[in-house]
Amino acid sequence: MINMNDIVLVIILLSVLLSLSSNRLMALVKYMAMQGVMVSLLPLLLEQHSRIGSGGLIFFQVMILIKGVLIPGLLYIALKRVVIKREIEPIIGYHASLFAGLIIILVSIFITERLQLSLPQGRELLLTTAITTMSAGFFLMMSRRKAITQVIGYLMLENGIYLVGTALTKHAHTIYIVEFGVLLDVLVGVMIMGIILNNINHTFDDIDTDHLNRLKD
């Protein structure tokens, strides 16, 4: 059998790069859904997790449900409400973003090596992917203007955190309690963002976060 972990990780990396280079918001949401499913599938594929109880199973199902269906669904609804299709005038262009994504991957590999953690065999790629996802999330938040893209960046950041947790811990599933907490945070964040998005749209006829400048002192 080919190493399934690596395939999943590569798909995650691919989704990161795709979301960095995509200018259609609907596509972005779809990539996020895919990434969410892959990220929540990953712990199941790691060999330490071959024995999981019913609690663990329920946990992973809930995880897939939230990451893969619920959050993208909410984003989808939010997008439908505010009639926008694509990100216009990103702060950093799509090709440059793609290039930056590649650089981020390189830097992540470098950081993974520098950290010199005593990782279990075969987890280096996992940690690299995790750091890449996190950094790319940050990058997405910084380089785009639309509020919805920033939520997506935030989601990607959360996926990265989840992956770091997966990479570093030798867990029984009880340890996921922290990740689960973060996930709930994100869920609430997405919901609130949906509401705010609506309001920004309502007030400014646009969801460009530059309008938020007026809120400063």
Add this chain to the structure above:
Amino acid sequence: MNIFLLSLAIIIVGGTLPLVTCRNMAVAKGLYLGVTLLGCITGLTALFSTSANLLGATWSWSWLHSFSLAFACDALSFFFLMPIFLICPLAVIYSFAYFDKEENSLRTAVSFFCTNVLIVAMALVTVAANILSFALVWEIMSLSSYILVMYNYEKADTRKAGYLYFLFAQAGAMLIFAAFGVAFSHTGSLQFSEFAAIPAEAKLFVFFLAFLGFASKAGVFPLHVWLPHAHPAAPSHISAIMSGVMIKMGIYGILRVYFLLASSDLLIGQVVLVFGMVSGVLGVLYALGKHNLKKLLAYHSVENIGIILIGAGLGMIGVAKGDVAMAGFGFAGSLLHVFNHSVFKSLLFFGAGAVIKKTGTSHVDELGGLMKRMPITGRTFLIGSVSISGLPPFSGFVSEFLVYFSAFNGLKHNHATLLLIILAIISLTVIGGLASFCFTKVVGVVFLGEPRTDRAAQAGEVSRLLTLPMAILAALCLAIGVFPQSFIHLAFAGFTGLLQIGSVDAAMIDTVGTNLALGSRLFLLIFFTVLLFRKLLYRNKVIAKGPTWGCGFTRGTARMQYTGTSYARSVVSFFRPFAIVRESKVQLVKIFPGKTEFHSRVDDIAEVGMQHGLALPLLTLLGKFRWIQHGKVQLYIGYIILAISVILLVSFI
């Protein structure tokens, strides 16, 4: 001890009830009053019943599995618990009638809740026995009192006052925690009892840091700036609790840290004494210059804190010199003045609140003639005024006498100590004289004479629930003055076992107490004899009553009376370098001059100094960093990444 905790629990429950029942204000207020009174009475029982055995009790429980919150009650805690359980219930009774607007029911309920949280927090501050529990309850105390000050939050002045208070409270807390941190770094233990083990130089550092922190809570000059703003902004019973009880927690902290450190460095006593003298004299001076009733009372708090610190400073010098009598009487005078001040200052604030409630103004020059219209308020206010001026036969005299006694005992020392003690005696007399002067101004302008405005003329006596606390406090003022022995013993009991150099001769305390009692009673006797003689002499004579300040004018108006400003002007301008007097010039140019105006304002040098020396430069400096806040979300995220990378880099290297 269990009874003590029970009383605190009852008080908290009493505070929570109005939050639940605030739909029906009458029920909420009734429940609140009843339960809180019950709690305070339980607290007093815990203090004074022998079976409860609060003295020496310790208890602790663990918090978050890793910290322990320890509490212990000793003589000093015991003494400071007394005013809490005595003044707060009276303030609660007062608040029952003071908050009578139905539409503010939720706000009132929140105020009730915070009042009770404040009471409990203060009680716990006095018994906290390790750094963590102290920090926790200290912050709860500051925050709950901040919310109480903000009761009238829709006024801009109140918000400003609240902000100022918050600033000073937090800066003070920061200094206190810094002091604790230094102490912790030497002992490695959170327990207060380990403080004595730190080296002598560190002791000085810890003491002065803590002193500054506690001074900002107690309102010691020049850290008193928040007091004259917060008191007029807060409701009157809250001012009474804050001025009467809460700022004493600052004094408690100073004394507690001093006794914990067990340092006998002369410098500590000298510094405390100097701070006491400065805040005493300048406090009363600014009080003279202010014409807002509550602002004036707030400055008198600064003055009285000064007297308390003079007593404490003399006590500390006495300890450093090994002079038992000086140390004992100094601390006793200081502690007794803490108690007395909490009694008469809350009485005065209650009186001021009643006046403000009836007339709608707190400016003394818009009042007048209230003694006839509000007899009980006027008379109790007069008693409070006499007490605060330190005149026999009332309570202020007793405690100030003890401080004087300590100072005169210390005159046998030489060099700098002698000089300081002479200065202390002089400033005590100056404070006493100016305080009497100031209260002749207040009582004369507000309660005597003729009303200056219509609202003052139409004022009537306030309800029984407002006058009852005042009457009780006034009676207490007289009782302390006429029966001083037991109160003096109580004050001496406040630091039994804490003075390392031995204890004061009991016979000496008794002699002082008896003589004071004799003096007060003689004074009362003479007073009543004179009164009787007057009655007898005037028995058969016709007494004609004319308008006040009539003086033979055919068309006298109320505006011809002395105003507060004119009365105090000569004294205030004598102290000009310290009191910045701003007056508008009045020039009459024609033979029949038109309408002219005169404004006069006395500024506090601490406030002006802090504004120009600290606040404005800081604002200009920080204003230069305004560009960091540009409102671009993307760059804010950049800041976060930058911060993370810096932290990571630091930990990498």
